[in-house]
Amino acid sequence: MAEAVQPKPGTNHPFTQEAKVFTPEDEAALRESLKRCSPSAFEAAVQYRRTGNPEHLPAVVIGVIERFVEPDLRVKLKDADDDLRLIEDLGVDSLTMMEIVILVEEVLLMTINNEELRNLRTVGDIKMFIDCKVRGLPLPQPTRFLPIEHIAAVMPIQPPFLFLNEGSVSSSGANAKYKITGQELFLQGHFKDNPVMPASIMLESLGQLAVLYLLEGLTPEPGKVVNPAQIFFTGCEGVRAHRMCRPGDILTLSIRPKRTKMPLATFEGTIRVGQEKAAIAEEITLTFGFMNAPAQPVENNGVNGAVHATSTAASGSRPALTS
Numbered sequence: 001m002a003e004a005v006q007p008k009p010g011t012n013h014p015f016t017q018e019a020k021v022f023t024p025e026d027e028a029a030l031r032e033s034l035k036r037c038s039p040s041a042f043e044a045a046v047q048y049r050r051t052g053n054p055e056h057l058p059a060v061v062i063g064v065i066e067r068f069v070e071p072d073l074r075v076k077l078k079d080a081d082d083d084l085r086l087i088e089d090l091g092v093d094s095l096t097m098m099e100i101v102i103l104v105e106e107v108l109l110m111t112i113n114n115e116e117l118r119n120l121r122t123v124g125d126i127k128m129f130i131d132c133k134v135r136g137l138p139l140p141q142p143t144r145f146l147p148i149e150h151i152a153a154v155m156p157i158q159p160p161f162l163f164l165n166e167g168s169v170s171s172s173g174a175n176a177k178y179k180i181t182g183q184e185l186f187l188q189g190h191f192k193d194n195p196v197m198p199a200s201i202m203l204e205s206l207g208q209l210a211v212l213y214l215l216e217g218l219t220p221e222p223g224k225v226v227n228p229a230q231i232f233f234t235g236c237e238g239v240r241a242h243r244m245c246r247p248g249d250i251l252t253l254s255i256r257p258k259r260t261k262m263p264l265a266t267f268e269g270t271i272r273v274g275q276e277k278a279a280i281a282e283e284i285t286l287t288f289g290f291m292n293a294p295a296q297p298v299e300n301n302g303v304n305g306a307v308h309a310t311s312t313a314a315s316g317s318r319p320a321l322t323s
Contacts, residue, residue, distance in 0.1 A: 022050045037063040082124025083175040140171040156228045163205035169217040173256035182247030197245040202279045206269035209255045230289035238282025249273045263287050
């Protein structure tokens, strides 16, 4: 009798899928399907087929994507960066995407509708999509990529104190990058002839990414939006720095919401440089408020008659994350 699989520790979404009979013939067929994939992908697929446990899915997904990516681009997958874009970063075109989907269907014994593929733009999108399909959960909203122009338009924090060059927001969290140029004013004195990004500024950058998530990723009450003039830093716990960051380093920032109930939102955050962990924060807590959603723009002869700017100019002040 198949044994029911227990929820993965630390997840909010238990799964109830039961393990199916997995015969030697099934294993041989699986080995043939994944013969051009890494051994780790095959082992993960075997464990998933034997147990039904979704914790093995990410290794399968990465292994299948790696199979179809050009050899010189596969190194990017080693960083386990969920924000990697399939087209721009990995060179996956529409036909290659179909090959990936067909192999995933074959290996995981599932069916994926072509319409469901429209919003899969990143490695993280694919992982989350497959996980939700297996667990029977609603499919998440697609990742939204935000250039610096959009970030600067919506954020209450502005240059030269804005430490996000680009970002992406999804239902599960937010990611961003920041390149230390060496021209930052604080590097002139931190330290003499030895520029090192302060750990406090690294924490600030994670806090800013949490602000971006509240503004762009949080689903507020009907008729409400998050007020950018009412987001403030309240505290952090479990902060550890693991690596010095210097000019030329590109920080990869990631935050995930842990608890969100107005007026408080708590996040966990990490910063990496390549594959190296630079800093972590177990909890970053912000306070926030809502305001009435602006009226939708009225079209006049095909031209929007009004444009709503989400800046804090009307308040006459700019909230800061640092105390």
